[in-house]
Amino acid sequence: MRIAIAGGTGTLGSHVTTELRSRGHEVRVLSRRSPDHPVDLTTGEGLEAALAGCVVVDATNASRNASAVLVEGSRRLLAAEAAAGVGHHVCASIVGCDQVPLGYFKVKADQERVVAQGPVPWTTVRITQFHELVAATLAPAGRWRLLPVPNARPRMVAVAEAAGGGRRHRRGGAAPGGVEVAGPEFADARQLARTWRKTTGHRALLLPVPLPGRLGQALRNGVLAAGRPDVQGVTPFGAWLAARP
Template identity: 40%
Template sequence: MRPILVTGGTGTLGRVVVRRLLARGCPVRVLSRQAHTPGEHGWAVGDLVTGRGVEAALSGAGTVVHCATTNGKRDVQATRRLVEAARAAGAGHLLYVSIVGVDRVPLGYYRTKAECERLVVESGLGWTVLRATQFHDLVARVLDGLSKAPVLLVPRGVSFQPVDVREVAERVAELAEAGPVGRADDFGGPQVRPVEALAADFLAARGRRRPVLRAPLPGGTGRALRAGGNLVPAHPAGRTTFAEFLAERYPA
């Protein structure tokens, strides 16, 4: 079997994807900007933004799982370089992990992800795009920052559908093994909940007492979120709820 190259393999999602692929018996190579001691999988040193080492990293790879992400034009530039290198290396499958709502919520970061999706779709390679809702880890990290203030302020009328990163990683591993499917079904968490309810659960899990206040979120982003542009209630593929995640992360 040709190795699977994973970009962003040391990140929140990527490192779990690597473990899931290894558990399935897949040969894995991780692209990193820094050298690492070889272990269960191979390492390739390279930088997607500059292109340094990317061609060598793709050598012999049959599938590329693109979990790496950054901000702004650098993300698009990195994805473009990866597409070009994968095409030159004759890779048969490029799998890109994106976010639910990139075509509905007018955030700059979401627009960037949508542009990266377009590059993958138009790459000429066999491709798969999987969109997932927000990870439990991200929601908890944001609420942790917001709860450091005396009052926890959340956007009014907005809900989220957080999902466990381990479940998304398992789906990514399945798709990587299966081969190109195009646009895969979106992967959402098991529950759609108002952000103030998620905040209350977080405060209780951390033993913090804060009033939770709702404030209007103006502009197109606020309208899109209130309309559920970040949600996929028809695809509640995840099993672990946010409350269950918190109980595991912050045991009493």
């Protein structure tokens, strides 16, 4: 199968690329930096020519101008897919994004709506927070020997394990409503911070940070953790962290 991966050089996209190539698929990596299929979601440049004959996986991320890239970019991507005759669009998203009143999560929820209302049959693969993201967030704080910890209950998963989450839907037809991918364990943020501190050897003080309003309630209620995921990772955060070089 020929599969085009938008954002194929990013954290998730690069793992999806590796996983699909290992299974014998022909993979096209789409990004502004791609030497073979350079595309720009903010303008639509290069899209239609790169999509012919493909299933499309959108693993795009954006730390800046997120709405322009993920929402408006999805509209351009879907329009180009329709013109190229693409029969299946897979959108990587976030578990609970429609319940967290925070900027990036709102953008991801808007992106999901654009996909659901678009012209191409679709599947949304919602994924919980990545081990890699938590470790990258804790590391700078640890250097100051102070770890701000909100009252939250995530259910993290390793990127490499999440990358195969939508595999059966990429092989088959679209599945509106999508699938959820989560890690193997529920843990609160304090447990995760303690695990990180013990495993890395950092001597840092845990500082509880109360989050007020709807955001605090959402995180306390565990909206970032899938209750009954369709696909479940196998590596807990502590084991993943200990295995890192």
